[in-house]
Amino acid sequence: MSNGKRILLIIAGGIAAFKSLDLIRRLRERGFGVTPVLTPAAEQFVTPLSASALAASKVYRDLFDLTDEAEMGHIELSRAADLLVVAPATADLMAKMAHGHASDLASTLLMATDKPVLIAPAMNVRMWEHPATRRNLRLLQEDGILSVGPVEGAMACGEFGFGRMAEVPEIVAAVEAALSAGPLTGRHVLVTSGPTHEPIDPVRYIANRSSGAQGTAIAAALLALGARVSFVTGPASVPPPPGAEVIRVETARQMREAVFAALPADAAVCAAAVADWHVANAAGRKMKKDGSGRAPAFELAENPDILAELSRLETGRPGLVVGFAAETDDVVANATAKRARKGCDWIVANDVSEGSGVMGGTENEVTLITAEGAEAWPRLGKGEVARLLAERIAARIG
Numbered sequence: 001m002s003n004g005k006r007i008l009l010i011i012a013g014g015i016a017a018f019k020s021l022d023l024i025r026r027l028r029e030r031g032f033g034v035t036p037v038l039t040p041a042a043e044q045f046v047t048p049l050s051a052s053a054l055a056a057s058k059v060y061r062d063l064f065d066l067t068d069e070a071e072m073g074h075i076e077l078s079r080a081a082d083l084l085v086v087a088p089a090t091a092d093l094m095a096k097m098a099h100g101h102a103s104d105l106a107s108t109l110l111m112a113t114d115k116p117v118l119i120a121p122a123m124n125v126r127m128w129e130h131p132a133t134r135r136n137l138r139l140l141q142e143d144g145i146l147s148v149g150p151v152e153g154a155m156a157c158g159e160f161g162f163g164r165m166a167e168v169p170e171i172v173a174a175v176e177a178a179l180s181a182g183p184l185t186g187r188h189v190l191v192t193s194g195p196t197h198e199p200i201d202p203v204r205y206i207a208n209r210s211s212g213a214q215g216t217a218i219a220a221a222l223l224a225l226g227a228r229v230s231f232v233t234g235p236a237s238v239p240p241p242p243g244a245e246v247i248r249v250e251t252a253r254q255m256r257e258a259v260f261a262a263l264p265a266d267a268a269v270c271a272a273a274v275a276d277w278h279v280a281n282a283a284g285r286k287m288k289k290d291g292s293g294r295a296p297a298f299e300l301a302e303n304p305d306i307l308a309e310l311s312r313l314e315t316g317r318p319g320l321v322v323g324f325a326a327e328t329d330d331v332v333a334n335a336t337a338k339r340a341r342k343g344c345d346w347i348v349a350n351d352v353s354e355g356s357g358v359m360g361g362t363e364n365e366v367t368l369i370t371a372e373g374a375e376a377w378p379r380l381g382k383g384e385v386a387r388l389l390a391e392r393i394a395a396r397i398g
């Protein structure tokens, strides 16, 4: 039974291409129409005939196929689908996409499309970890390209590590998520995340232990509900969520600039662990011991309070402003006082005392403080906390 959605499935040349035939079957089972595109290298792994038979569709293979241009031009082909899926996405095709090449049918379709694109990378672990691939992935994420996988495991080349293409059910789930119109479709949400780094001199800085995991999970949950997300992140240790507009900053002052530049927004979630102070007398050159035995004295100056400033905006205040309170004692009392002091609508309070395992961990136990009072949530994975919070946000502004 058709669900009315069409997928243009670009199969690039890698050993994982054999899984793409199964992907065609599973997508069709879920009601998607599939039009396959095979690169010349992909044809070394799977045949156009099998792709065509499984998709019950014509297979597109060559940019200069004049018959195809007469039937359907490549521009039209790139836009007739609701979503472009690249599986497997090879290192080579990712590089072409990141740098805007349009040198063959696959890369031209990816350049010409006005539809969302989902990639399922697959390559040797060394190629996946190569700085060039990391850089290309970052560029693609910044362009709003969605991705699924790769996963860790044994590879056809005999090595073990990250690089295996995501399994077919995972790719199908990512396709469905990419095409679902959620309650936050058409809404813009700003999320701050990660720590800030405050320079002491050109090589040293003051930081904190925030990994950015909770902010990233919240942004991903908001994206899954259809929101457009501006993700302003300090130097976090987890990668930003695919599909967000990522704005990377280092200091609290840069974060403030980026946040105000990203307005207007329907909601703002300030999950960043912003440093309270910066070093006012940061050195322009690397500081050195002078042999006197005296340690340098830092003069600290207060950083802008982004959450408080956003909350008190007279014009252009986001309809809902959510802050976080990481507390080590009297969590509810301190967070309730913080909500009033900052002027935000909600505070998500959590206990980060030693032994709670929250900072840098995978779980979180939060209390949501609103105008109505305090609501304690059970201990949950950070992804689950994010999902519940995103649903609450959707109920309020969706």
Ligand code: C5P
Binding pocket: 192, 252, 270, 271, 272, 273, 274, 275, 276, 303, 304, 305, 306, 307, 308, 322, 323, 324, 325, 326
């Ligand atoms: O004041 P405190 O750091 O405890 O408050 C935490 C909340 O305030 C978090 O939501 C954090 O993102 C935000 N905050 C901010 N700018 C600062 C300090 C904190 O936006 N300079």
